[in-house]
Amino acid sequence: MDDFLCPSCQNHIRVGDNIIFKVKNHRKQAALILLSPKIGNYSSIKHPSFETEHGEPLDFYCPVCNASLTSDIHKDLAHVILVEENGKLSDVYFSRIFGEHSTFKTDGDSVHVSGDDAGKFTYFKIGDKFRKYF
Numbered sequence: 001m002d003d004f005l006c007p008s009c010q011n012h013i014r015v016g017d018n019i020i021f022k023v024k025n026h027r028k029q030a031a032l033i034l035l036s037p038k039i040g041n042y043s044s045i046k047h048p049s050f051e052t053e054h055g056e057p058l059d060f061y062c063p064v065c066n067a068s069l070t071s072d073i074h075k076d077l078a079h080v081i082l083v084e085e086n087g088k089l090s091d092v093y094f095s096r097i098f099g100e101h102s103t104f105k106t107d108g109d110s111v112h113v114s115g116d117d118a119g120k121f122t123y124f125k126i127g128d129k130f131r132k133y134f
C-alpha cells in the first residue's frame with residue numbers, strides 16, 4: 001500500500017482508502033476533504049455543507065499538524081510525500097484548484113505527470129526549483 005505523509009510533521013495522512021486533508025475555501029469555511037491515494041483519480045469526498053466552486057483555489061492543510069501544504073514551487077500546487085510499498089520516497093504535487101486535474105510525482109530525477117490540466121504548469125510557468133526536472 002502506498003502511504004502519504006505530511007512534509008512538515010511526517011505523519012500519515014492516508015487512512016484506509018483515503019488521503020485526509022483539512023481545507024479552507026475562499027470564504028474561510030474549513031472542512032475535511034478525502035482524496036483518492038491513486039494518482040490520476042480526482043474523485044473527492046466532502047460534507048455537502050462545504051461549498052466549493054469549480055476553479056476555486058482551496059487551501060490545503062495537514063489534518064495532524066495543521067501546516068499549510070501549499071508548495072514552494074508553485075502557489076497553485078499542494079505538496080505531499082508518497083512512500084511506495086518498496087520504501088521509495090517521492091514528492092507529489094497536485095493542483096489545489098477545485099476541479100483542476102493535474103498531478104506531478106517526482107523522485108528528484110524524473111517527473112511523472114498526470115491529469116488533463118497538467119499543461120498549465122509548463123516549463124516556463126513553474127519555478128526554478130521544479131524546472132530542473134523537465
Ligand SMILES: [Zn+2]
Pocket residue numbers: 006007008009010011062063064065066067
Ligand atoms: Zn503535518
